[in-house]
Amino acid sequence: MTGWVIMAATGLGTLLLRSSFTVFVGDRRMPATLTRALRFVPAAVMTALVTPAVFLVDGRLDLTFDNLRWPAAAVAAVVAWKTGNIAYTIAVGMVTLWIAQALL
Amino acid sequence: MIAIVPFGLIVGITAAKVGFGPVLGIGASAFVFAGASQLAAMALYADQAAIVVAVATALVINARFVMYSAALRAHFQHLSAPARTGLSHLMTDQAFALSIVDFPPQPPDEVRPHRHWFYFGVAFPLFVDWMATTAIGYVAGAAVPDSWGLEFAVVLVFLALIFPAVTDRPSVMAAFAAGVTAVATHSLPYRLGLPLAAVVGITAGVISERRQS
Numbered sequence: 001m002t003g004w005v006i007m008a009a010t011g012l013g014t015l016l017l018r019s020s021f022t023v024f025v026g027d028r029r030m031p032a033t034l035t036r037a038l039r040f041v042p043a044a045v046m047t048a049l050v051t052p053a054v055f056l057v058d059g060r061l062d063l064t065f066d067n068l069r070w071p072a073a074a075v076a077a078v079v080a081w082k083t084g085n086i087a088y089t090i091a092v093g094m095v096t097l098w099i100a101q102a103l104l
Numbered sequence: 105m106i107a108i109v110p111f112g113l114i115v116g117i118t119a120a121k122v123g124f125g126p127v128l129g130i131g132a133s134a135f136v137f138a139g140a141s142q143l144a145a146m147a148l149y150a151d152q153a154a155i156v157v158a159v160a161t162a163l164v165i166n167a168r169f170v171m172y173s174a175a176l177r178a179h180f181q182h183l184s185a186p187a188r189t190g191l192s193h194l195m196t197d198q199a200f201a202l203s204i205v206d207f208p209p210q211p212p213d214e215v216r217p218h219r220h221w222f223y224f225g226v227a228f229p230l231f232v233d234w235m236a237t238t239a240i241g242y243v244a245g246a247a248v249p250d251s252w253g254l255e256f257a258v259v260l261v262f263l264a265l266i267f268p269a270v271t272d273r274p275s276v277m278a279a280f281a282a283g284v285t286a287v288a289t290h291s292l293p294y295r296l297g298l299p300l301a302a303v304v305g306i307t308a309g310v311i312s313e314r315r316q317s
Binding site for chain 2: 002003004005006007008009010011013014015017018019020021022023025026027029030034035036037038039040041042043044045046047048049050051052053054055056059061069072073076077080081084085086087089090093094097098
């Protein structure tokens with residue numbers, strides 16, 4: 001049930017965002033402050049989703065090699081940066097994690 | 105086109121892994137049709153975050169559509185409201201980027217009446233592609249053993265999405281501040297640390313930009 005509520009609200013809210021100007025606001029410009037803030041949303045939100053998943057183990061910071069997610073993510077980050085390709089990033093990150101788990 | 109295939113597969117697999125039924129798991133792709141937000145909402149659902157936090161995070165990720173909506177408005181203004189709503193729902197990063205490249209800047213009164221067909225021609229195949237890959241991912245998801253640790257693939261998708269967004273010093277500051285805050289505030293209940301980190305990151309970016317100019 002919770003899943004339905006979350007996805008329905010996300011879908012409805014997203015439709016409102018998408019049609020904000022095309023359907024609702026019409027011929028008005030976006031406030032400059034909003035444009036400036038929106039520019040930083042992807043960088044901020046994506047990084048905030050990644051760092052706890054990579055650096056925390058059971059809620060504690062773990063930068064040792066007991067936590068193999070951070071080295072795998074570091075290798076994947078280089079691939080993401082150099083290629084900009086999601087498929088390569090997933091493939092290299094997962095394979096690095098599996099190899100590291102097998103070796104250590 | 106090809107680039108969204110792994111993304112759609114991961115969304116489908118994740119929907120199966122978090123326990124969504126087929127109607128919700130695949131239907132959400134049609135109704136939300138925005139991969140990063142779908143992944144974030146599902147990850148937060150699996151983490152038992154508060155509903156408000158899950159929805160707010162997904163909507164913040166999708167806030168960029170407001171910019172696209174403002175840019176596309178002039179090209180849709182001669183259409184009926186249902187047509188504008190339908191075309192708006194098909195809005196994606198790719199459809200926007202590809203059609204804006206082909207929509208050169210021009211005075212609003214020179215808008216050509218058939219531009220929306222070009223946009224539709226880019227946007228609709230992406231929608232079909234998205235539905236197909238999510239459905240395949242959903243069916244495959246049941247067969248993927250938990251030991252593969254595929255929830256890490258979701259993290260890798262987000263990781264891949266950081267780099268195109270980090271283009272200059274202020275955006276690096278935004279990412280860094282948000283990343284550190286998210287780790288530092290992770291123990292807050294209902295994953296409230298996430299929206300907090302987003303706000304801190306965006307503020308850091310705005311301040312850094314203001315200092316630069």
